[in-house]
Amino acid sequence: MRKTRILFVASEAVPFASSGGLGDVIGSLPAALTAAGNEKLDVRVIMPFYGSMEESGEYKLTKLCETYINLSWRRQYLGIYTLEHRGVRYYFLDNEYYFKRPALYGSFDDGERYAFFCKAVMESLPIIDFFPDILHAHDWQSALTVIYLRRRYGLMDGYRDIKSVFTIHNIAYQGVYGHEILGDVFDLSPSDLEVVDYNGAINLMKGAIVCASAVSTVSPTYANEILFPTYSNGLHFVLEHNKGKLRGILNGIDTDYYNPETDREIFANYSAGDLQGKAEDKRQLQLLAGLEEREDVPLLAIISRLAGHKGIDLVMGMAERMLSGDVQLVVLGQGEHIYESFFKDLAARYPGKVCTMLTYDKALSKKIYAGADMFLMPSKSEPCGLAQMIASRYGTVPIVRETGGLFDSIRDIGWQGGGNGFTFAPYSDAELLGAVWRACYTYGDKAAWKELAEKVMRVDFSWQTSAKRYIDMYNDVLS
Numbered sequence: 001m002r003k004t005r006i007l008f009v010a011s012e013a014v015p016f017a018s019s020g021g022l023g024d025v026i027g028s029l030p031a032a033l034t035a036a037g038n039e040k041l042d043v044r045v046i047m048p049f050y051g052s053m054e055e056s057g058e059y060k061l062t063k064l065c066e067t068y069i070n071l072s073w074r075r076q077y078l079g080i081y082t083l084e085h086r087g088v089r090y091y092f093l094d095n096e097y098y099f100k101r102p103a104l105y106g107s108f109d110d111g112e113r114y115a116f117f118c119k120a121v122m123e124s125l126p127i128i129d130f131f132p133d134i135l136h137a138h139d140w141q142s143a144l145t146v147i148y149l150r151r152r153y154g155l156m157d158g159y160r161d162i163k164s165v166f167t168i169h170n171i172a173y174q175g176v177y178g179h180e181i182l183g184d185v186f187d188l189s190p191s192d193l194e195v196v197d198y199n200g201a202i203n204l205m206k207g208a209i210v211c212a213s214a215v216s217t218v219s220p221t222y223a224n225e226i227l228f229p230t231y232s233n234g235l236h237f238v239l240e241h242n243k244g245k246l247r248g249i250l251n252g253i254d255t256d257y258y259n260p261e262t263d264r265e266i267f268a269n270y271s272a273g274d275l276q277g278k279a280e281d282k283r284q285l286q287l288l289a290g291l292e293e294r295e296d297v298p299l300l301a302i303i304s305r306l307a308g309h310k311g312i313d314l315v316m317g318m319a320e321r322m323l324s325g326d327v328q329l330v331v332l333g334q335g336e337h338i339y340e341s342f343f344k345d346l347a348a349r350y351p352g353k354v355c356t357m358l359t360y361d362k363a364l365s366k367k368i369y370a371g372a373d374m375f376l377m378p379s380k381s382e383p384c385g386l387a388q389m390i391a392s393r394y395g396t397v398p399i400v401r402e403t404g405g406l407f408d409s410i411r412d413i414g415w416q417g418g419g420n421g422f423t424f425a426p427y428s429d430a431e432l433l434g435a436v437w438r439a440c441y442t443y444g445d446k447a448a449w450k451e452l453a454e455k456v457m458r459v460d461f462s463w464q465t466s467a468k469r470y471i472d473m474y475n476d477v478l479s
């Protein structure tokens with residue numbers, strides 16, 4: 001029997017290049033789908049070949065071809081590389097002019113860079129000899145593939161039967177540009193405005209939502225939230241109109257990569273049945289972070305991009321009151337200047353009690369997940385959020401706001417049947433403080449806390465269930 005072919009189109013994937021949650025998902029979902037698909041799925045990934053990959057020299061790539069493609073009036077080099085990683089085939093599209101840059105995103109010409117990427121994806125299918133049954137594009141950087149498929153390539157042999165799925169990982173980034181570059185950069189024509197135009201501008205995410213056979217986002221609650229103006233960043237009309245093809249599927253995490261029993265990047269290993277190692281991880285973290293070495297004080301962690309929608313202003317509002325109590329705080333992350341300087345200042349004023357590390361470092365983040373007691377994630381909006389799941393896996397109890405995927409993954413211990421964390425709903429620093437105090441109060445009861453930490457560790461955040469939901473979506477699209 002011929003396998004169902006799925007091609008993931010995305011701008012990042014762990015371990016090759018990643019800036020956040022999207023990379024984690026693209027790095028773990030394809031393997032989970034392959035496993036859940038009982039040999040019936042052939043899932044592959046196509047992404048840009050970034051300069052950082054070349055420099056690392058870590059990967060044994062095979063070059064498939066060198067060619068030139070058109071993007072509007074431009075004629076651009078395209079190299080295609082491939083490799084297999086953990087049973088999944090990856091394709092990397094190379095063009096140094098576009099992708100040999102110090103950072104993945106944030107260039108003045110990101111629109112053109114990802115237009116090139118999308119055009120190159122469409123042109124690559126005959127070369128890699130993989131015409132998928134479903135082209136599964138993620139976020140605005142890949143949105144044009146869905147648009148090109150519907151408006152151009154879908155009329156051509158090979159492409160005709162391809163269906164498309166578009167997944168929104170964060171609706172805050174939509175790829176919005178002026179009409180003047182419609183033809184020049186995006187290689188579209190005025191008639192295509194009927195799908196890409198929104199509020200007087202080109203909106204690539206909107207175009208993909210309109211053109212895709214199905215649309216998904218990364219949690220059921222977020223799928224509902226984005227139908228409303230508070231969360232939709234303006235796209236609620238479009239989503240309401242396309243509600244019939246929208247669904248929310250909660251992300252999972254790679255439970256092998258994040259496994260306190262085997263993780264070599266943490267100081268001591270442990271499991272839900274035996275938490276001894278976690279105490280050692282806490283001691284070592286306190287040492288590393290220059291905090292007082294004390295076993296009995298609750299150690300709170302924040303690992304986050306320091307951005308507005310992560311709810312950092314709530315932390316700013318309650319930090320002093322929180323620190324009037326006997327707690328410790330470790331912050332890891334980078335972002336907006338106002339937040340960075342706040343946490344730097346806080347650490348200076350509370351030596352031994354607060355430690356701020358303004359960087360992004362995976363190995364260090366795991367040491368913090370393992371060594372902390374509680375994990376703060378008071379996001380204003382959160383499509384899914386992975387950090388609360390990773391923290392749970394390491395027995396670090398999440399304190400979260402009830403929004404998006406946080407609501408779908410963490411329930412308050414006060415819920416019927418008991419929960420797996422501490423939650424609050426209104427976006428207020430007093431509410432966050434209240435949740436922290438409740439957690440600290442529970443922490444005071446050693447037996448209760450141990451029981452909670454063990455329970456939290458046992459929650460299944462693997463991809464297993466969600467991979468099945470994706471397969472259901474593919475089947476719906478193909479039926």
Ligand code: GLC
Pocket residue numbers: 020021022025169170218251382383384385386405
């Ligand atoms: C984005 C979202 C985050 C989600 C991730 C992966 O980074 O902000 O909530 O977990 O994508 O889907």
